[in-house]
Amino acid sequence: MTVTQTTAAAPGGTGGHAAPAADGVRICSGPPPHPRPEGQDSYSISEVVALTGLTAHTLRWYERIGLMAHVDRSHTGQRRYTNRDLDWLDLVGKLRLTGMPVADMVRYAELVREGESTYAERRALLEATRRDVLNRIAELQDTVAVLDRKIGFYADAGRHPEAERTR
Known part of the structure; x- marks a missing residue:
């Protein structure tokens, strides 16, 4: 085929x-x-x-x-x-x-x-959705940054066990 x-x-x-x-x-x-x-x-x-x-x-x-x-x-x-x-x-x-x-x-x-007479309303709906998506992306990027810090901490703690007690 x-x-x-x-x-x-x-x-x-x-x-x-x-x-x-x-x-x-x-x-x-x-x-x-x-x-x-x-x-x-x-x-x-x-x-x-x-x-x-x-x-x-x-x-x-x-x-x-x-x-x-x-x-x-x-x-x-x-x-x-x-x-x-x-x-x-x-x-x-x-x-x-x-x-x-x-x-x-x-x-x-x-x-x-x-039809075409609704282009403006469609655009507004999609723009609002786009804003929501961008806000969620920003939240997820902040979350990834927190995870990266914690992962880095635990990677360092494995090399320096005494650091774990302080966090």
């Missing part, structure tokens, strides 16, 4: 370097997290589970709460995901990693579906 990576992004773009697509939707030039079969743009729920690591339950829940746009169905009623859906799921995964509340992710998805 030949494998390639697509460059389509979720509706409204996911960040990175974006360029307009033929349909006017901005696309991200970054590769998706997992290679996809060349020429394939229709995936069953089990294939999406394998590609994303999400569970079928999570995928159905995302759709139920409005985090995923309507997912097309086959003539037998089975969900059929597209590369665009997979790109959206990648963005949702990134938003989850930021610690963004599910309600905010759902609001972002609603704004994306509403």
Whole structure:
């Protein structure tokens, strides 16, 4: 099987370097997290589970709460995901990693579906999330500095056992 990576992004773009697509939707030039079969743009729920690591339950829940746009169905009623859906799921995964509340992710998805008139609100939501992430990074850097000091202390204490009694 030949494998390639697509460059389509979720509706409204996911960040990175974006360029307009033929349909006017901005696309991200970054590769998706997992290679996809060349020429394939229709995936069953089990294939999406394998590609994303999400569970079928999570995928159905995302759709139920409005985090995923309507997912097309086959003539037998089975969900059929597209590369665009997979790109959206990648963005949702990134938003989850930021610690963004599910309600905010759902609001972002609603704004994306509403179109270009919501760019300012989407940007504000993402900027607030970015500030939160940067604050968490600063907290983690402070925590690493404390750990480094303690590790250094214990490394020194091993060479100078009398120092341990003073700390």
